[in-house]
Amino acid sequence: MRRNPLLNGKHRHGRRHGCCCQRDNGQFTLLDCHCGQTVYIKGIDPSVSCAPRLRELGLLDGARVVVLKLSDPLLILVDDTRIAMDWHTAAGIEVEAGSES
Amino acid sequence: MKADAAAEPARELRVVVIGNPNAGKTTLFNALTGLRQKVGNYPGVTVERKEGRYVYEGAAYRLIDLPGAYSLTATSDDERIVRDTLLRLLPTEQPEDIVLVVVDATHLERQLFIATQVMDLGIPTVVALTMNDEARRHGRAVDAEHLTRRLGVPVVEVTAPQRKGVAELREALRNVAGRPPEAPPWSIGEQVLAAVDRLATHIGAHYTAPLPYRRQLAVQLLLYPDYEHPFRNLAGAEELVTALRGELEATGANWTKAEVQGRYDWIHQVAQGARVAAAEYKPSISDRLDAVLTHPVWGLVVFLVVMAVVFQSIFTWSGPFMDGIDWFFGWLGGQAGAVLPAGPLRGLIVDGLIPGVGGVVIFLPQILILFLAIALLEDSGYMARAAFLMNKHMQRAGLHGRAFIPMLSGFACSIPGIMAARTIPNRRDKLVTMLVVPMVSCSARLPVYALMIAAFVPALPIFGFGGFTLQGVVLWLAYMVSLGAAITVAFIFRKTLFRGQTQPFVLELPPYRVPHIGTVLIAMWERGKLFITQAGTIILAINIILWFLLSYPSNPPLSVDYAALRAEARAAQSGQALADSLAELDNSEAAERISLSYGGRLGRALEPAIKPLGFDWKIGIGLVGSLAAREVFVSTLAVAYGVGEADETDSSLIGKLRADFGLLTGLTVIIFFILSCQCLATVAVMKREANSLGWALFLYAYMTTIAYLASLVFYQVTTRIWPHLA
Secondary structure (H helix, E strand, C coil): CCCCHHHCCCCCCCHHHCCCCCCCCCCCEHHHCCCCEEEEEEEECCCCCCHHHHHHCCCCCCCEEEEEECCCCEEEEECCEEEEECHHHHCCEEEEEEEEC | CCCCCCCCCCEEEEEEEEECCCCCHHHHHHHHHCCCEEEEECCCCCCEEEEEEEEECCEEEEEEECCCCCCCCCCCHHHHHHHHHHCCCCCCCCCCCEEEEEEEHHHHHHHHHHHHHHHHCCCCEEEEEECHHHHHHCCCCECHHHHHHHHCCCEEECEHHHCECHHHHHHHHHHHCCCCCCCCCCCCCHHHHHHHHHHHHHHCCCCCCCHHHHHHHHHHHHHCCCCCCCCCCCCCHHHHHHHHHHHHHHHCCCHHHHHHHHHHHHHHHHHHHHECCCCCCCCCHHHHHHHHHCCCCHHHHHHHHHHHHHHHHHHHHHHHHHHHHHHHHHHHHHHHHHHCCCCHHHHHHHHHHHHHHHHHHCCHHHHHHHHHHHHHHHHHCHHHHHHHHHHHHHHHCCCCHHHHHHHHHHHHCHHHHHHHHHHCCCHHHHHHHHHHHHHCCCHHHHHHHHHHHHHHCCCCEECCEEEEEHHHHHHHHHHHHHHHHHHHHHHHHHHCCCCCCCCCCEEEECCCCCCCHHHHHHHHHHHHHHHHHHHHHHHHHHHHHHHHHHHCCCCCCCCCCHHHHHHHHHHHCCHHHHHHHHHHHHHHHHHHHHHHCHHHHHHHHHHHHHHHHCCCHHHHHHHHHCCCCCCHHHHHHHHHCCCCCCCCCCHHHHHHHHHHCCHHHHHHHHHHHHHCCCCHHHHHHHHHHHCCHHHHHHHHHHHHHHHHHHHHHHHHHHHHHCHHHC
């Protein structure tokens, strides 16, 4: 499996961890989740240039997100809407773990 | 009540139709206007402007279908047009009387976002609620009446494909005219509002629209630092924005998301009561399809199959239609030639006008089939999946995920390829794609490759197997070199001319839906009409100019008296021998005439420039002729060689080429045609699609320069190594 620095040095499916994989800076991002996991948006890094667009699409603080695919682009489900985004953008979206879907 | 088309309208109301992408906006627009539509471009950009009209109860309604947008903030040309139209920043557009916001009931909250922005402006608004039947099936139906009460604007449930609710929508549009809605009671917070109003006052010195309009722009300027904004460079604006942000930061308020959070807080309240039932999310058919269609392996397999069908349809299925058009214009030319008396008018009509019109119409089958395929892919929701799959691969070459359709279409013909770049949202990505598509080897180059390969490349078996020959390998290489060159040039362009931060890739994947056949056919018809009326007229003019250059002067001083020679032949010979002699004389006269024509003189004038490539004046004439269409190179060369009408398999033409040139010249011709833009029709379409003569000329100049330099280097280097093959 190809490694990518954005994936926090972990296996990109991450399922073996059973939960989000915390980064060195203590953050969990969408990229640290595993497929099928339900998480909640905690915040979007201000350096993500499309942050306002993401919010317009419903990625508000507290919004429930299901991670559908961890491929690049990553695929999530927010309020019945499937949204694909590149890894750089996903790495800027901080989440907190929720119940398993 | 019924639409009254016969009544004379007393006044005309301007209705702007907006909504999120995939909300069913175009289907509704078609249901309201039928085929009374006009498609064009907004000035200076490549965004399509679609306008339609209907008459209802004595009033005429002019509908403007704006591109799909999530909000009034702008990250692409499409969104900029939406913002500038609604915020009255486009001097060419009249202010609207009514805004029709199309809202997909299956994504109610997100789609109401832009509706609240419009209502803030105080423009009379009607909401068309689409896809409620689908929402009902998923147990998430929306109560339109409840929504009407909460929003304070009419909400009409519409099923456009079945035309359900269209009459009610027309009635609502009639009733709402002149009745601005109350501003929705969402809150951005007092401190942020105070800052917004200070900025709105500053903008007001240059933008005299009412306060709600200025507030909208002030919010964007203050809260969205990375977005394009018309007043970002306004004197003092940057300093004021920095100061206001500093003040807001000092209050500790979470001001960056104030607008979105404020709107959604209110929208959630509205939507909560409007939902008849709020079912939990359950995996849908779209989810099950996506498991396969976006899979890194199976998704790619399906993608390749879909693209093979699209390519096959453009490349092969259009063939019989194109042959039919070719035959028809040939027949028409023959009929006109038989009826009209000899003279310049017959020459103009038979050899200039009719083949010129034929040269335009012949592209139609490919364009219609391509846009049928694109409309089906878009409407079904598959296009977004294909972009999802291809984005990573295309981005390596600096291209957008959606560039694969134009690139693929380019193998059939550059013209539909360039037109297919319309589906790319960002202007920079669109331009890069349009500039490299003509480098992909189109079908018109094939006769040139075939002639040169047949003339100079031996049919040596490869791997000891007769099915694979050196000729086939050279042809394959020609295609690979063209694809490699296109990718390389795209990469270089993104690193130089179109340098800049890579746009983040964020894309909504809409649910899979059965395409609405009426919408698909109207889209196909509009594209065909647009091509004929705009690019077609330029192509026709170019074809007539090239005919003139290759046909005039009409009576040049010939070296021999061909009439006398024909008379001598008739007196001395008979039967097949006479026919052969007369044909030879005809061919010799045609060759001499073309060499003395203005085009021939141009070819001769070009000789000093093309001699270092190993080309002579005859190839020069072929190059001039090929500007009409690349495949014309073969027939022009045949006339210049005195072979008469010939194609790429003609043994006389192949023999004459072998007598004059060697393998290396043949390969140089192939390289030149791979890289050059020897097709003025492509340049004309580029001008139309990029909305810029400058980019069209740049396309021709950069490709010709690369082609010339590559051919020069190849010929000069190889002939020094293998001079006997020159």
